[in-house]
Amino acid sequence: MSVLMNKDSRVVIQGFGGAGQREAKTSIAYGTQVVAGVTPGRGGQTIEDVPIYNTVVEAVEQHQANVSLIFVPAPFAADAILEAERAGVPLIICITEGIPVLDMVKVKRVMKNSTSRLIGPNCPGVISVADRSRAGIMPVDVYLEGNVGVISRSGTLVYEAVDQLSRLGIGQSGSLGVGGDPIIGTTQREALELFEADPDTAAIVLIGEIGGTAEQEAAEYIKTMKKPVVVFIGGATAPPGRRMGHAGAIISGAAGTASAKQAALRAAGATIVENPADIGSTMQAVLKQHGLA
Amino acid sequence: MKLHEYQAKELLAQFGVPVPKGRVARTPEEAEAITIELGGSSVIKAQAHTGARGKAGGVKVAKTPAEAKAHAAAILGMQLVTHQTGPAGLPVSAVLVEELVDIEREIYLSVAIDNTPGMPVIIASAQGGMDIEEVAANTPEALFKQHVDPACGFQPFQGRELAFAVGLDGPLLGPATQLIGNLVRAFMESDGAIAEINPVVVTKDGRLLAADAKFSIDDNAEYRQKAIVEQRDRSQEDDRELDAHDHGIQNYVALDGDIGCLVNGAGLAMATMDGIKFAGGEPANFLDIGTANNPEAIAAALRLIGSDPKVKAVLVNIFGGLARTDVIAEGVILAKREGMISQPTVVRLSGTNVDLGNKILDEATDVELIRADGFADGARKVVAASRGEK
Numbered sequence: 001m002s003v004l005m006n007k008d009s010r011v012v013i014q015g016f017g018g019a020g021q022r023e024a025k026t027s028i029a030y031g032t033q034v035v036a037g038v039t040p041g042r043g044g045q046t047i048e049d050v051p052i053y054n055t056v057v058e059a060v061e062q063h064q065a066n067v068s069l070i071f072v073p074a075p076f077a078a079d080a081i082l083e084a085e086r087a088g089v090p091l092i093i094c095i096t097e098g099i100p101v102l103d104m105v106k107v108k109r110v111m112k113n114s115t116s117r118l119i120g121p122n123c124p125g126v127i128s129v130a131d132r133s134r135a136g137i138m139p140v141d142v143y144l145e146g147n148v149g150v151i152s153r154s155g156t157l158v159y160e161a162v163d164q165l166s167r168l169g170i171g172q173s174g175s176l177g178v179g180g181d182p183i184i185g186t187t188q189r190e191a192l193e194l195f196e197a198d199p200d201t202a203a204i205v206l207i208g209e210i211g212g213t214a215e216q217e218a219a220e221y222i223k224t225m226k227k228p229v230v231v232f233i234g235g236a237t238a239p240p241g242r243r244m245g246h247a248g249a250i251i252s253g254a255a256g257t258a259s260a261k262q263a264a265l266r267a268a269g270a271t272i273v274e275n276p277a278d279i280g281s282t283m284q285a286v287l288k289q290h291g292l293a
Numbered sequence: 294m295k296l297h298e299y300q301a302k303e304l305l306a307q308f309g310v311p312v313p314k315g316r317v318a319r320t321p322e323e324a325e326a327i328t329i330e331l332g333g334s335s336v337i338k339a340q341a342h343t344g345a346r347g348k349a350g351g352v353k354v355a356k357t358p359a360e361a362k363a364h365a366a367a368i369l370g371m372q373l374v375t376h377q378t379g380p381a382g383l384p385v386s387a388v389l390v391e392e393l394v395d396i397e398r399e400i401y402l403s404v405a406i407d408n409t410p411g412m413p414v415i416i417a418s419a420q421g422g423m424d425i426e427e428v429a430a431n432t433p434e435a436l437f438k439q440h441v442d443p444a445c446g447f448q449p450f451q452g453r454e455l456a457f458a459v460g461l462d463g464p465l466l467g468p469a470t471q472l473i474g475n476l477v478r479a480f481m482e483s484d485g486a487i488a489e490i491n492p493v494v495v496t497k498d499g500r501l502l503a504a505d506a507k508f509s510i511d512d513n514a515e516y517r518q519k520a521i522v523e524q525r526d527r528s529q530e531d532d533r534e535l536d537a538h539d540h541g542i543q544n545y546v547a548l549d550g551d552i553g554c555l556v557n558g559a560g561l562a563m564a565t566m567d568g569i570k571f572a573g574g575e576p577a578n579f580l581d582i583g584t585a586n587n588p589e590a591i592a593a594a595l596r597l598i599g600s601d602p603k604v605k606a607v608l609v610n611i612f613g614g615l616a617r618t619d620v621i622a623e624g625v626i627l628a629k630r631e632g633m634i635s636q637p638t639v640v641r642l643s644g645t646n647v648d649l650g651n652k653i654l655d656e657a658t659d660v661e662l663i664r665a666d667g668f669a670d671g672a673r674k675v676v677a678a679s680r681g682e683k
Contacts, residue, residue, distance in 0.1 A: 100514035108411030154560015245544035245559025276564035277669030
């Protein structure tokens with residue numbers, strides 16, 4: 001089943017506009033249960049065969065939704081996350097990019113004492129390949145069923161890594177994008193814990209980036225892991241002090257550089273990929289080395 | 294978005310943070326007049342988005358109004374070059390003219406976001422005036438921190454603990470606690486990214502003053518900080534980056550190489566730069582198209598990349614998720630047909646609607662493109678194209 005998403009996942013989409021509708025269609029065609037949409041003021045309508053509600057609470061009551069996927073625009077996204085949390089949705093996945101950091105400060109504080117888990121924001125979502133269960137924006141065609149889990153701060157690098165693996169005949173259990181913002185719900189370390197505990201995952205690709213110290217915190221956990229981890233850190237060639245798109249991807253201080261992160265991860269026992277074109281082939285070698293391929 | 298020192302001080306003063314007397318001047322005569330108001334002496338400080346201005350000749354002490362006029366004349370119009378600006382430096386079109394203060398001690402104080410707990414953090418040190426990165430690396434025990442819990446906000450005890458830790462006790466305790474609280478309030482209400490006062494000075498006559506100030510706001514919050522955004526000084530930013538910003542492309546960073554790149558997603562955009570480097574080339578820019586999902590925006594982005602005279606070849610590296618490869622393909626064709634980009638262009642498409650995207654490129658037989666299959670192939674081909682090889 002991979003992690004978080006499975007056959008019993010029932011997805012409600014908050015912000016059922018263009019992107020929400022398009023991704024709902026892709027998920028439904030893939031085999032995922034998309035049970036409701038939420039757009040305030042549009043309750044009672046049916047769009048793309050999906051019933052629309054005014055509030056998340058109604059969608060949960062009517063359809064037992066247990067995953068919320070959020071496309072709400074940035075100025076209103078924190079509110080949408082908190083609405084899903086208050087409605088008791090156990091898994092909240094926020095795709096939205098560009099949420100003000102101080103809004104996420106409040107959200108993070110609420111999530112700390114919550115039974116719900118937040119993935120993202122500014123992330124591609126979560127997919128479980130064997131269960132064909134998808135809450136996110138990832139292209140489904142590149143995935144191949146198998147036993148490698150993929151974790152990434154960047155969305156497009158999830159697809160890139162998955163594509164490289166699939167082209168070599170290496171399948172995936174699933175992928176989890178943690179998001180590119182400075183403050184996120186589920187960290188790289190927590191994502192590693194999920195895949196380490198997943199019986200259907202044998203090895204993990206972790207894709208980090210310059211900026212912050214999340215990779216160093218992940219390295220502390222990798223020291224204790226049984227499953228092999230292959231890591232690529234994006235932004236080795238980025239200049240210090242410049243924000244590389246993701247609000248979190250900015251080198252400030254020595255810990256934020258790619259080389260500092262690579263050193264910590266290598267010391268923890270991870271296999272480091274220097275060239276982003278070599279993610280798939282490196283995993284292939286690691287699987288052979290561990291007798292997993 | 295960064296503010297100038299004088300703008301940062303105006304903002305902090307609105308929140309009750311004490312700053313030295315003074316004003317901004319744009320001519321030598323204004324600097325002279327302000328110096329007279331200040332009692333005949335002043336310090337003249339170049340306003341540019343960089344630190345280390347003193348070493349670069351951007352800060353001068355004037356003992357008389359005539360000296361103030363002369364210093365301002367020398368500083369206004371200069372290109373200030375520091376280790377933070379690059380060799381071209383930054384233009385100076387304003388100076389801050391401030392009272393001279395007799396300094397007894399210097400304290401470091403800042404507020405920023407601490408990502409791991411997800412809270413603002415106040416940092417204070419008795420070693421004011423120093424590079425705080427150096428203090429953190431060499432004497433981390435000299436830094437004192439307090440996190441601001443959003444559930445209850447800043448509390449006075451946090452200000453007191455910091456004040457005592459950096460030696461602001463006795464009659465300074467009250468003003469110091471207030472200053473810290475006011476700085477936090479300015480940060481929270483203005484969507485601060487970094488608010489730094491380095492140094493807070495204790496004057497010989499027992500006052501606390503923010504002698505220098507840096508303030509930048511969260512780019513994601515610009516929509517609700519209109520009064521601050523209006524103060525943007527475009528002369529301090531790269532022309533092409535501003536052009537990108539004006540076209541709704543938030544994520545363009547100019548670099549020094551000769552290979553342009555247009556990529557979807559910040560992570561893939563960074564990895565594309567890394568991949569170009571591994572293939573033996575140098576990237577000319579970072580560009581994530583973000584949510585730009587129409588052909589016109591893609592074409593505009595390509596025109597922008599191509600307008601950099603250093604660029605010899607361009608790599609379009611797309612792995613469609615939300616971004617649709619057919620829209621990208623249409624944008625590339627549009628840019629080529631309209632002559633918006635003349636350099637050899639390598640296109641790699643994968644992901645959402647890739648069959649349609651490739652079909653659009655195939656059918657545009659009048660447009661010359663180099664097609665790549667996968668990431669490594671794209672990087673290799675664009676480096677070859679930049680060298681005039683096939």
